[in-house]
Amino acid sequence: MGQRAVREALSSGLLAQPWRGVVVPAADSLKLPTRAEAALLLAGQPAALSGATSLVLHGVSVAECADIHLTVPYERRVRSKPGLVVHQADYQPHDVLELDGLPVFSLDLALADFLCRGDKRTAFAAAEEAMRGLPPDHLQRLRDNVRDRIVDRASRKGIHRALSMLALADGRAESPPESMLKLVVVEAGLPLPDVQYPIYDIDGRLLYVLDMAWPARRVALEYDGFAAHEDRQAADAERDRRMLGRGWITVRAAAADLRDPGRVLRELRDAFRVRSV
Known part of the structure; x- marks a missing residue:
């Protein structure tokens, strides 16, 4: 577009700038996939959407929040900004999958992180929402995978509460x-x-x-x-x-x-x- 066209589009409201250096169509600026892609462009690769953001992209609506959460490896230096929360952690390629073209933490990893670090009630409701409607064998597989993720965490903070909530969750609540x-x-x-x-x-x-x-x-x-x-x-x-x-x-x-x-x-x-x- 060129700098002048971009400035004019920003001034007229056709484009929005969620963070310095990234512009998006203003009509889409409140949509989660758009904000998530903008965050990934700002952070550069490697990076993956994580935490509450990854859960919402997996369909767990109770985790919805205004901030975009993403994780980068320890060796990368990416700072959090208003509306963007950057976490640092070691993760493997198999921990990330693609949803609608976006790199996202797997559901079991995202749930394990959220149960350990998220708001307690919201995290428990997220686990139950993720389990809701699953056939018994799929539910048990998800529970086992999340438990393995929790006990394998390098940080021991929040592990006891996460395991307790996971044991209590069964996905039967309607809301x-x-x-x-x-x-x-x-x-x-x-x-x-x-x-x-x-x-x-x-x-x-x-x-x-x-x-x-x-x-x-x-x-x-x-x-x-x-x-x-x-x-x-x-x-x-x-x-x-x-x-x-x-x-x-x-x-x-x-x-x-x-x-x-x-x-x-x-x-x-x-x-x-x-x-x-």
Whole structure:
């Protein structure tokens, strides 16, 4: 284009400059693949997209963040910039695969890194999202591969928590908030719940599927996502009444309870005390 044409396109808004020395079409400047490719151009090779960026490119949406994460070998000197987080690590060619023309860490390596270093709740939800819908043999293979990656890490930081979360993840939660709520409950010292627990009528017909349940005590925990439960308070209250008639105590949680789970944990403990008498 030439320098003058580039300057005019930047001035008019046709081009955007995420980092000095790299320009992209402004219409695509918020798209993850475009920003990722711009980061790779800036860093030069060898480099691979890693961390949260690689997980999102693998389809794990809960890991989405504004920054682009990439990893370069130790001998390379590439600095982080606003919106670009550069990690240094030794990795092998087989650790990287190509997704839509971009070099990306493999899913098992990206999950292992994120479980060790990412935000705890988001990392656990990412592991569950990656497992969701997998056939049992594929799920076990992914779990085994991630475990091997974790124990083989040169840095021992975060390994214990990563292995604990990996053991807890099973991919059965229907949404990331439900995964996070499950982690909150278990970390509070409550028993591991059954996830997506079915309730049948006397004729064997499916009535409800509970987000989380402790069948032996007939205690249920339901997460009310905004989209799924807006304007459904009356229906939810009627369902809880019907479940109470079947001997179940239902505790309900919402997005605010993930930020401050005190009320939910108190109600669950109260329900457990009632059922332990």
